[in-house]
Amino acid sequence: MEMIWLVFFAVLLAGYFALEGFDLGVGLLLPFLGRTREGRDRMVAAVAPYVLANEVWLVAVAGTMFGVYPLLEGEVLFGLYPVVVAMLLSWVLRDAGLWFRRRIDGPRWRGFWDAAIAFGSLGLSFGWGMALYAAATGFEASPVHPVGLMLGVVVTLLFAWHGWTFLAWRAPGDFGATRSGRALLLSGAVAALPAAGVLAGAAPYLLEHSAPAATLNVLSLMVLPFAPIMLGAQLWVWRTFRPGKDAFRLPSFF
Numbered sequence: 209m210e211m212i213w214l215v216f217f218a219v220l221l222a223g224y225f226a227l228e229g230f231d232l233g234v235g236l237l238l239p240f241l242g243r244t245r246e247g248r249d250r251m252v253a254a255v256a257p258y259v260l261a262n263e264v265w266l267v268a269v270a271g272t273m274f275g276v277y278p279l280l281e282g283e284v285l286f287g288l289y290p291v292v293v294a295m296l297l298s299w300v301l302r303d304a305g306l307w308f309r310r311r312i313d314g315p316r317w318r319g320f321w322d323a324a325i326a327f328g329s330l331g332l333s334f335g336w337g338m339a340l341y342a343a344a345t346g347f348e349a350s351p352v353h354p355v356g357l358m359l360g361v362v363v364t365l366l367f368a369w370h371g372w373t374f375l376a377w378r379a380p381g382d383f384g385a386t387r388s389g390r391a392l393l394l395s396g397a398v399a400a401l402p403a404a405g406v407l408a409g410a411a412p413y414l415l416e417h418s419a420p421a422a423t424l425n426v427l428s429l430m431v432l433p434f435a436p437i438m439l440g441a442q443l444w445v446w447r448t449f450r451p452g453k454d455a456f457r458l459p460s461f462f
Contacts, residue, residue, distance in 0.1 A: 209425065210418040213276045216432070217414075218407045220272055224265040225336075225403045226370075226396035227442075231255050231262055233371020233399075235302060235329025236364065238322055241375070241383050245315070248322055252306065254378045257449040259306065261442055268438070275427055279417050287347040288339055295335035302328025330364065337363035340406045346413070363402055370399040378451055 234255050242248030274281045285292060305324035309317075337360030338351035350356070373395040376387035407414075418424065 209421060209428065210415050213272070213418065213424055213427075214411060214414055216435070217269070217272050217276060218404065220265055220269045221403045221407060222400040224262070224269055225400040227258070227262040227265060229367045229370045229396065229399035230374035230392075231259055231371070232302075232329040232333050233367040233369065234375060235325045235371070236333065236368045237371050237375070238326045238329075241372075242322070245318065247383075248318075250379065250382060251375065252309070252325070254375055256306075257445060259303075261445045264438065272431075275431075276419050276424065277414060277417060278419055283347040284339075288342055288351060291335050291338050291342070291351050295332055295339070298328045298331025298335065300328075302332065304328075329367075333364040333367045334360040337361065337402070340402050344406045344409060359402065366399045366402070370395040380451065 234251055238248055238251055242251050273284070301324050305321040305328060309321035309325070311317075337358075338356045340363070341353065341356035341359045342349060342351040372383075372385070373387050373392050375383045376385040377389060377392045380386040419427075
């Protein structure tokens, strides 16, 4: 049962990086590719149908980690307290930008919330890199370390590339490139590599520090039956909002 939950946790974390990675990547690219108001509207509209569905994966990751690996709760929340707080604030800032940018039709209002999306995306991307470094060292090293900072840069660049590939798939030619669905799958797999690598190295620790078998059995009955529903909903979103399906009728969130 411990191995089943390890695989499930790995799929959730890698899936979050592969899916939310392009959302954050588009936010990172907003100041560079969105040189006009219409361009920024189309970039936000491109990710709009996917954002909430992708964030569900993070909720599932957190719930699984605290339920299956309870010892990690203290290490993550206390050992990475400044990073976790910064990431939560970045998450709120990014989502606030998505929801509020069109509440008032003015250049200053739009500019402020567009900047919030970009800075929030940067904080989340960079924070994930630092958190992965701390996890790779068993939370014994400070995330503010040259290697941790470098991994933050790597994750940020991978997310930006993934976001660019997503835009080239979702809006072919609109932002200077066209990419196929296979290219998007490849960029998603590459964006998930840092998380997959850390989990591979931490697998022995996670297996040894899993929750008791009775707890895992109860969680299996309560959680695993809903996994196909989450996967089915994700597939429905991708099928409904694939390129050519009136993707940009709404310029942004409402």
